[in-house]
Amino acid sequence: MPPTAGGDPQDFDICIKLIDQLWTLRQSMLERETALKAELDKVLPEYRQSARNLIHYLTLRSVDLRPLQDQLSRLGLSSLGRSESHVLANLDKVLGLLHRLTGQAWQDKSAQEPAGSSSSRELLKKHTLRLLGHAPTGRPVRIMVTLPTEAATDFNMVQELVDAGMDIARINCAHDSAPAWQSMATKVRQAAKAAHRPVKVLMDLGGPKIRTGPVADRPPVLKLKPGKDELGRVFRPARLHLRPIDSTELVPNVDASVGVWEVWLARLKAGSSIHFTDARGAKRHLLVIQNDGSGAIAESLQTAYLTPETVLTIGGAGGKKKHATLVCHIDRQQGALRLFIGDSLRLTKEGLGETGGMEEDSNELYPDTAHVAVTLPQVIDQVKVGERIWFDDGRIGGVIRHKTDTWLDIEITQARPDGEKLTGDKGINLPDSQxxxxxxxxxxxEDLEAVAAVADMVGLSFVQKPADIALLCTHLQRLGREDMGIVLKIETLQGFENLPELMLSAMASSLAGVMIARGDLAVECGYERLAEVQEEILWCAEAAHMPVIWATQVLEFMAKTGLPSRAEISDAGLGVRAECVMLNKGPYITQAIRTLDDILKRMGGHQAKKRPLLRALKAWSGVGTTATDAMLEALKKNY
Known part of the structure; x- marks a missing residue:
């Protein structure tokens, strides 16, 4: 009679069946590795074992393992659920235990295994260190921060970011200019030197971002509106800054600013009353509260609409001569189309976005048939009727209903009941289109010239296929920066689906990492699927021993308002499974960095990648018995 697993004949039969299934799976891994030998030969030697493990992981995940996992768990064995970083080694350990449970001999297979439990962690650590640099003491995850435009001229701001805990500075090449980027990078290096710790610089290329073209400006109408309480009583007057026509000076604590004739402006003094008839024919007046010679500030207790035809008048009482000026300059009013479900929007290859009408008492354009151009006109040639299209991070959705050589007609299918505003320079996503x-x-x-001169790594935006990486590497070699790290920004559905091939391609060129760019990715794959997709990217990157940057809207509400939402605190905590978490800019970004630093330090004691870390829980340490306390003391002595 053969030996049984734990004396249970049923368990013995399960073990025999599992050995057969796992051995077949193991053979499939090695066969796929052999089939991809040509691709593996292109990988740099330092990535060879990681590439092999990635191939094994892809083979493992090509079948539904859930029934097999249930049986392994029943036997108290590893269910392969945390084997990403050392797939073959984990599989061999399970096979070895199954052989012993069934009384069969097992020969060591470690020579065939690309990475074990310990060596896989070392590989990830080495790759992360080379790309992202050291993590700070006490925090296993680095913090990346997107620099605002002001960082080019404000050293103190950059110093505050570094002192708060910024480990990597991100410069977005979609904004500002090369001189500004160079200034930002220089200030980061100076601040890092002053803080006696390294801070790396990532520069993101703009990439083929599809956006709406410009929309015609709104009519120059300025609405002045005082603050009122629930009973309609004014508690804060509207404040208007009156400046010379050619002045661009900005004044704080005012609602709006207009340009007027300088000679007329000089006649104003505190207490002067300005009379006018607004755009609706309503008689209004402003009370001047100050005039410092370069401009005056006046207040109104009533709502008023001003246009370039509005005449402002002072004097006239007691036989005094009247003095008047036109409102000569009202700041540009950005154009916007308001779209409702069922509306038609025409997307064109060129031209200024505009519409045919404007609703009364509003500064927003309401289209009958609105049209706006696309910044990459070749997109119109490549899409098909029936495919979905999204605007402005998914706030406006539609379906392509008609197509010509020069435009698309889109039916709006997603918008809030009171409509959505669409302005120029808003993102467009086409998740169904190839x-x-x-x-x-x-x-x-052109931007790569500046990137090569000052950055440690470059972000490849909207990467979709291996040829994209090869093209970038060609230009980096031309610039003498083949040593530069590459961050693959996964923000399209095609990029996600091609992720394994992208990783193998990056391993053949230089240092590499992955950014989960959840903004565009959420629109591309659907918000409902984002949670699943970001997990799969984390798993795949762990199998490749490749560092991950967890990005987009992390503590965004806090960075903008100073107070975090409950949900984004949990989201920030999930970032501990990545090697770096990215924060975007905002007026409270320094506070957000400190909060994220605290969260990651705390969570670092509980989680490492997918693996829970069971440190002592101090909150419940007083709950127990004398026997329990004695057992814990014994454990402490032994470990």
Whole structure:
């Protein structure tokens, strides 16, 4: 009679069946590795074992393992659920135990295994250190911060970010200019030197981002509105800054600013009363509260609408001569189309976005048939009727209903009941379309000159296929920066689906990492699927021993308002499974960095990648018995 697993014949039969299934799976891994030998040969030697493990992981996840996992768990064995970083080694350990449970001999297979439990962690640590640098003491995850425009001229701001805990500075090449980027990078290096710790610089290329073209400006109408309480009583007057026509000076604590004739402006003094008839024919007046010579501030207790035809008048009482001026300059009012479900929107290859009408008492355009251009006109040639299209991070959705050589007609299917505003320079996503766009625009290639001069790593935006990485590497070699790290920004559905091939391609070139760019990715794959997709990216990257940057809207509400939402605190805590967490800019960004630093330090004691860490829980340490306390003391002595 054969030996049984734990004396249970049923368990013995399960063990025999599992050995057969796992051995077949093991053979499939090695066969796939052999089939991909040509791709593996292109990988740099330092990534070879990681590439092999990635192939084994892809083979493992090509089948539904859930029934097999249930049986392994019943036997008290590893269910392969945390084997990403050392797939073959974990599988071999389970096979070895199953052989022993069934009384069969097992020969050591470690020579065939690309990485074990310990060596896989060392590989990830080495790759992360080379790309992202050291993590600070007490915190296993680095913090990346997107620099605002002000960082180019304000050293103290950059110093505050570094002192708060910024480990990597991100410069977005979609904004500002090369001199500004260079200034930002220089200030980061100076602040890092003053703080006696390294801070790396990542520069993101703009990439083939599809956006709406400009929309015609709104009519120059300025609405002045005082603050009122629930009973309609004014508690804060509207404040208007009156400045010379050619002045661009900005004044704090005012609601709006207009340009007027300088000679007329000089006649104003505190207490002067300005009379006018507004755009609706309503008689209004302003009370001047100060005039410092370069401009005056006046207050109104009533709502008023001003246009360039509005005449402002002073004097006239007691036989005094009247003095008047036109409102000569009202700041540009950005154009916007308000779209409702069922509306038609025409997307064109060129032209200024505009519509045919404006609703009364509003500064927003309401379209009958609105139209707006797309910044990458070749997109119109590549999409198909029936495919979905999203605008402005998914706030406005539609379906392509008609197509010509020069435009698309889109039916709006997603918008709030009171409509959504669409302005220029808003993102467009086409999740159903197979787009063939250049990985690097002419601007990106030009920007690479500045990137190569000052950055430690470059972010490849909207990467979709291995050829995109090869093109970037060609330009980096031309610039003598083949040593530069590459961050693959996964923000399209095609990029996600091609992730394994992208990783293998990056391993053949230089230092590499992955950014989960959840903004565009959420729109592309659907918000409902984002949680699943971001997990799968984390798993795949762990199998490749490749560092991950957890990005987009982390503590965003806090960075903007100073107070975090409950949900984003939990989201920030999930970032501990990545090697770096990215924060975006905002007026309270320094406070957000400190909060994230605290969260990651705390969570670092509980979680390492997918693996829970069971440190002592101090909150419940007083709950127990004398026997329990004695057992804990014995454990402490032994460990």
């Amino acid at each position: 787009l063939n766009l250049p990985a690097l625009s002419d601007k990106d290639i």
